[in-house]
Structure formats: C-alpha cells, structure tokens
Amino acid sequence: MAQDEISEFDVRNPATGSVLKRVPDASPADLDAAVARARAAFPGFAALTYAERREMLDAFGDRVLAYVDELKRLLTSEQGKPYVEAEQEIMAFAFYIKGMLALDLPVDERVDMLGRVAQTHRRPLGVVGAITPWNFPVALAAFKLAPALLTGNTVVLKPSPYTPLTTLRIAELAEGVLPPGALTVITGSDRLGPWITAHPGIDKVSFTGSTETGRRVMASAANTLKRVTLELGGNDAAIVLPDVNVGEVAQRLFWSAFTNAGQLCIAVKRLYIHRDIYEPLKQALLDYAATIRVGEGAEKGTQIGPLNNKAQYDRVRELIADARDRGYAVLSGEAPADDLPGYFVPITFVDNPPEDSRIVQEEQFGPVLPLIVFDDVEDAIARANASPYGLGGSIWSADVPRATALARRLEAGTVWINESAYISPLSPFAGNKQSGLGAEGGIESLMEYTQPQTLFLPQETPSPLEAAHS
Ligand code: NAD
Numbered sequence: 186m187a188q189d190e191i192s193e194f195d196v197r198n199p200a201t202g203s204v205l206k207r208v209p210d211a212s213p214a215d216l217d218a219a220v221a222r223a224r225a226a227f228p229g230f231a232a233l234t235y236a237e238r239r240e241m242l243d244a245f246g247d248r249v250l251a252y253v254d255e256l257k258r259l260l261t262s263e264q265g266k267p268y269v270e271a272e273q274e275i276m277a278f279a280f281y282i283k284g285m286l287a288l289d290l291p292v293d294e295r296v297d298m299l300g301r302v303a304q305t306h307r308r309p310l311g312v313v314g315a316i317t318p319w320n321f322p323v324a325l326a327a328f329k330l331a332p333a334l335l336t337g338n339t340v341v342l343k344p345s346p347y348t349p350l351t352t353l354r355i356a357e358l359a360e361g362v363l364p365p366g367a368l369t370v371i372t373g374s375d376r377l378g379p380w381i382t383a384h385p386g387i388d389k390v391s392f393t394g395s396t397e398t399g400r401r402v403m404a405s406a407a408n409t410l411k412r413v414t415l416e417l418g419g420n421d422a423a424i425v426l427p428d429v430n431v432g433e434v435a436q437r438l439f440w441s442a443f444t445n446a447g448q449l450c451i452a453v454k455r456l457y458i459h460r461d462i463y464e465p466l467k468q469a470l471l472d473y474a475a476t477i478r479v480g481e482g483a484e485k486g487t488q489i490g491p492l493n494n495k496a497q498y499d500r501v502r503e504l505i506a507d508a509r510d511r512g513y514a515v516l517s518g519e520a521p522a523d524d525l526p527g528y529f530v531p532i533t534f535v536d537n538p539p540e541d542s543r544i545v546q547e548e549q550f551g552p553v554l555p556l557i558v559f560d561d562v563e564d565a566i567a568r569a570n571a572s573p574y575g576l577g578g579s580i581w582s583a584d585v586p587r588a589t590a591l592a593r594r595l596e597a598g599t600v601w602i603n604e605s606a607y608i609s610p611l612s613p614f615a616g617n618k619q620s621g622l623g624a625e626g627g628i629e630s631l632m633e634y635t636q637p638q639t640l641f642l643p644q645e646t647p648s649p650l651e652a653a654h655s
Contacts, residue, residue, distance in 0.1 A: 194374060196350055199265040200481040201528035211373035214381055216341075219369045220386040223312040223339040226366025228329050229329040231309045231337040238335055239286045245362045246283035249275065252358060260323060260351045263355050263483040265527070266445050269484060278355070280356050281327040283334060284610035299649065302642040307635035309337035310412060312389035314381040316402070318394045319345035319493045320550075322352055322449040328416070329391045331610060332630035334367060341387065342370045343377055382406050389634065390412070391452075396574070401621070406566035414633050416450070417616055418548045419576025421597070422569035423453040423605060426562065427461040427580035431479045434581055434603070437468035441579070441605040443477075443532060443608045444491050447552045448497070451577040451606045453600065455545055457557050457565045467536065467556055471516060474532045479552075480525070489525040492551055497639045498528035501551030504544055505533055508553075513538040540568055548574070562591065572594045575617025579605040598624075 193207040209215070230238070249256065257271040264271070264622045286464040293305040315329040333340050342351040347374040356370040373379065378398070382405035386414050389412040392402045396417040423441065425434065442453040454471050458466050483489035492498045509515050514536035533553040535544050544555045559565040569578055578595035581603050582588040598615040601607065608614050608626065614623035623633050647655060 191627065194346060196263055196347070198527070199379060199493050200240060200483070200525070200529075202526050204555075205262055206350060208294075208353065208372045208526045211377050213373050214378050215373075216371060216377065216384060217386075217561075219341045219371045220312060220384055222366045222369055223341050224386055227309075227311055227339045229332075230364055230367050232340055235337075236292060238337060241363055242282050242331065242335060243286055245359055246279040248358050248362050249279045249282075249355060253355075255276075256323070256351055256354060258483070259354055260348075261490070263348045263350045264319065264322065264371060264482075265493050266482050267487040267490050269488075270445060270490075271482065274321060275351075277324040278327040281324065282331045282494070283609045285331040285626075285630075287611060288628055290635070294398060297588055300642065305642045306638045306640060306641065307336065307631070308638050310634060310636055311338060312386060313338045313340045313634065314384065314387040314411075315340050315342040315343070315388045316381060316390065316392045316394065317352070317548065319347040320445060320450070322348040323355065324353070325393045325416075326352055328393070328625040328630075329414075330368065330615070332634045333391065334363070334623070336631055336634045338389070338634055339367050341381070343381055344370065344372065346372070346374050378402070379405055382411070383408065385409055387411060389651045391625075393418070393634075399621070403652050406558065407455050412633070414625065414630075415616075415621045416577075416614070416625060417619065417621045418550075418574060419450045419452075419574050419616065420454045420546070420548050420574040421451055421577040421579070421605065422565075422595070423459055423579045423581060424454045424457045424559070424562065424569060424571075424591070425462065425466065426580070426584070426588070427459040428583040429462065429466075429581050429603075430583070431462055433470050435466060435473055437604060438466075438581070439473050439477075442553050442554045443489060444606065446492055446530070447554070447599045448493060448550050449606060451608075452550075453554070453579065453605055454549060455555055456568070457559050457569065459562075459565075460558050460560050461538075461557070463558050467534070470534065470556070474534075475489075477532060479529060479531065481527070482628050489532065489552060491525075491529045493528070495528065496543070497550060498530065499551060501530050501549060504547065504549050504551075505535075505553055508538060508542065510546050511538075511542065513542065513544070537607055546572075566591060566594055570594075573619045576620035577601070577605065579603075 260271040392413040395417040399417040480487040578597040579601040580588040613624035613627035613629040
C-alpha cells in the first residue's frame with residue numbers, strides 16, 4: 186500500500202459521491218502527539234479564572250458566527266443537509282457555547298451537625314477525548330466543548346470520518362482565540378476511536394453515537410477508569426391525543442420526524458396517533474410530504490437532503506424492505522432517488538405496523554416513520570416506555586396540563602409538549618436507560634467535566650478523632 190493510502194482518507198459529498206478532500210488518517214503516534222499537546226496546555230488553561238475562560242469562549246462563539254456562510258457550505262458538502270439546516274447548525278454551535286456561559290460553578294459551602302465548615306470546589310479533570318457522529322457533527326461538538334473548556338479541561342476532538350471537514354475548519358478558527366492546545370482536532374478512521382478510549386493520557390471520554398458503540402466505549406474506558414459521558418441512540422415516541430387541531434400539528438410533527446432526513450437522535454421515531462384522528466392526520470402528513478423537495482442540500486429550495494453515508498442508506502432501505510416484505514402498508518413519496526447519484530431515500534410512512542415490528546422497535550435514523558394507532562392513552566404510554574431507549578418523548582394535545590402530566594410519565598431524559606427536539610445549554614440533556622449515561626447541558630454537564638474537591642476549613646477546636654484520644 187502506498188504511503189498516502191495509509192495516512193489519508195477521502196471525505197465524500199453524500200449527494201454526489203464526489204471526493205471533497207483527503208484528510209489525515211491519524212496513527213497511534215499522531216494521537217500521542219495530540220494528547221501530549223493537550224496535556225501540556227492543561228495546567229495553564231486550568232489556572233485561568235472561570236471568568237477568563239468565559240470571555241475566551243464568548244469570543245470563540247463570535248468567531249464562528251462571523252464565518253457562518255463559509256461553514257454552512259462546507260457542512261452541507263460533507264453532511265448532505267440543506268443549507269437552511271446547515272446554517273442553523275452552525276448558529277447552534279455558537280449559541281450553545283455562548284449560552285452555556287450564563288452558568289456559574291459556585292463553591293458549595295456546608296456546615297455540618299458538628300459545626301464543621303466544608304467547601305466543595307470543582308477541579309477540571311485534565312484532557313477530554315471527545316468523539317462525535319456524522320449527523321450533527323458541529324452542534325454535537327459544541328455540547329462537549331462548552332462544558333469541557335469552560336471548566337478548564339483541554340480537549341482532543343475526533344469527528345466522524347464521514348464529516349471531519351467543518352470541525353477541522355472550526356479548530357482553525359479557534360486559533361488566536363483559545364490558547365494553543367486547548368482544542369486539538371484529530372481525524373482518522375474508525376480505528377482511532379478505540380485508541381482514544383484506551384489512551385492513558387486521556388482522563389475522560391465524552392462520546393456521542395450509537396448505543397452499540399457506546400457499550401464498547403464504556404468497556405474500553407473501564408481499563409483506565411476514565412470518566413465517561415455517553416449520548417447514545419433513541420427511539421422517541423410522540424403520542425398524539427384526539428383533541429389536537431390536525432391541520433396545525435401535522436407540519437410540526439412532520440419536521441419533528443424528518444429534520445435532517447430523520448438523522449437526529451431526538452427525532453420522533455414512533456408516532457402514536459389516537460384512532461379518532463388517525464386517518465385525517467395520516468392524510469395531512471402525506472399531503473404535506475408531497476410538497477417537500479428532496480434533493481441536493483446545496484440546491485436552492487431543497488428541504489430534505491440525502492442520507493449521509495452508504496452504511497446508513499443501506500440500513501434504512503433494509504428496514505423499509507423488511508416492512509414491505511412483511512406486508513405492512515408502506516406509503517412512500519415520489520422517489521427523487523433514482524436519477525440522483527447520492528444516498529437519497531424518499532419520504533416514507535409505514536401505516537400502522539405491529540408493535541413488535543422492526544420499524545417500531547429499532548432506531549431507523551432516516552426518512553421513514555411508523556404511524557401507529559392507539560385507543561387508550563394508558564396503553565400508548567406503556568408502549569412508549571417499553572423500549573430499551575429513553576432519550577426523548579413528546580405529548581401532543583390541546584389540554585396542556587393533561588399533556589404535561591402524561592409527559593412526566595415518559596421514561597425519557599427530555600420531554601416536550603406539542604413540539605420536540607429543542608435543547609438548551611442551560612438544561613441537562615441526558616438519555617435514560619440505554620440512551621446514555623450522564624448529561625450534556627446544564628449545571629450537570631459542568632459537574633461531569635470536573636472532580637469535586639472538598640476542603641475542610643481549619644478550626645481551632647479538636648476534631649472528633651483527636652477528641653476521642655485526648
Ligand atoms: P457510531 O457509534 O457509529 O460512531 C460515532 C463516533 O464513534 C464516530 O466518530 C466513530 O468514528 C466513532 N467510533 C466508532 N467505533 C468506535 C469505537 N469502538 N470506540 C470509540 N469510537 C468509535 O455512530 P454514528 O453512526 O456516527 O451516529 C449515529 C448514532 O448516534 C445514532 O444511534 C444516533 O441516535 C446517535 N446519536 C446520539 C445523540 C445523542 O445525543 N444521544 C446525538 C446524535 C446521534
């Protein structure tokens with residue numbers, strides 16, 4: 186094999202299959218160098234005050250905002266999403282980082298029953314290995330960078346091999362805004378992730394990706410007792426009660442499921458609809474779907490792009506084929522796919538498949554949605570909760586207090602009423618069950634990137650231990 190074949194790999198445009206760029210395929214020595222750089226930067230970065238790092242991160246967010254146009258084009262070229270969504274994602278990166286700066290990390294002071302005063306301070310962990318997937322490579326990087334850097338850790342960030350380009354460009358933009366070594370982006374094939382999780386110079390791994398890979402990450406991190414934050418797969422249920430205004434909710438429900446061609450961890454992936462409105466809502470969804478333009482993200486007017494990569498394309502098509510083979514009614518839109526070279530899948534609904542079908546039980550992560558009839562809301566809640574996943578969920582109803590009470594019963598880390606998929610840097614986003622471990626966002630995320638250090642304030646009277654012997 187020629188030298189360049191071992192040391193670089195192609196990044197392709199999923200809409201056309203053309204090669205956009207070749208990027209370095211890091212070796213173990215390259216990873217050692219990246220970790221050494223991050224370690225060297227750590228003491229100085231950790232010694233800055235919280236306020237100083239806050240200012241730097243604010244400037245980092247502003248820097249990215251100044252390059253939205255360039256970054257959105259790059260993101261669409263490698264990820265496939267339409268410009269309008271790519272732009273939102275770049276803005277989300279900046280706003281997430283800037284938004285988290287509103288959080289403080291105060292020293293917690295307690296006086297116990299013996300009158301002893303203890304302060305709990307938070308110390309950064311050291312070097313964080315951050316691993317991101319290909320569906321929202323930029324926004325999901327912000328979920329890790331904001332809390333990790335704000336609390337004084339340095340970061341080695343590995344993007345997915347399918348989508349490394351925008352992340353690399355953002356690291357260039359960080360130069361001069363963040364101190365050298367605070368953020369290092371390293372690219373590589375799927376060999377690189379396991380090297381990161383095993384690396385003795387990395388103190389914590391923050392991983393976003395599939396549940397299957399998450400298990401491997403946790404197992405590998407156990408050897409060095411690395412801290413882990415895992416944001417994994419989901420199979421979010423939306424439950425639509427019969428009192429909704431069908432015309433009003435159809436469009437919102439559609440985008441809750443089909444944003445980013447359904448490649449969203451908190452997309453609605455199972456739509457439970459009350460029997461009384463099942464037919465009209467199904468029709469409204471089909472009518473709206475017929476107006477949607479699927480095509481190249483870089484083309485004006487495109488609303489849904491291709492899937493990001495061949496493996497995902499094959500998986501989604503296989504799930505649709507399975508539904509067809511089993512005789513379920515598969516309602517597909519016009520196939521824009523056939524004359525386009527990329528990984529295009531038409532918008533597809535599966536009409537009331539059985540609860541135990543693959544399309545209901547598995548995470549599809551593509552533009553195909555099962556519509557499922559229910560009669561009793563108690564049964565719908567039970568079915569929504571009967572999943573190994575617990576990422577998000579939503580209730581749709583005109584009766585907001587009732588919907589809120591029902592939402593609280595969903596076994597999911599984040600729940601919504603009459604919407605889905607909103608995330609705030611000020612509140613934890615934390616998968617239940619096999620959807621994750623730990624949290625991103627909120628004060629919880631600052632805790633995840635720090636270690637408590639309890640300091641007992643000195644006192645003149647003898648401690649109980651001394652007193653027992655005096
Ligand atoms: P993936 O698990 O295949 O890969 C994610 C990342 O892990 C990539 O960078 C990949 O190169 C790396 N990786 C692969 N094998 C590894 C290993 N053994 N050790 C360490 N790293 C390894 O996931 P994907 O296909 O890129 O992303 C889709 C999945 O991510 C879906 O299941 C989706 O639900 C999930 N996701 C979850 C969230 C969330 O916040 N909960 C957000 C987005 C996506």
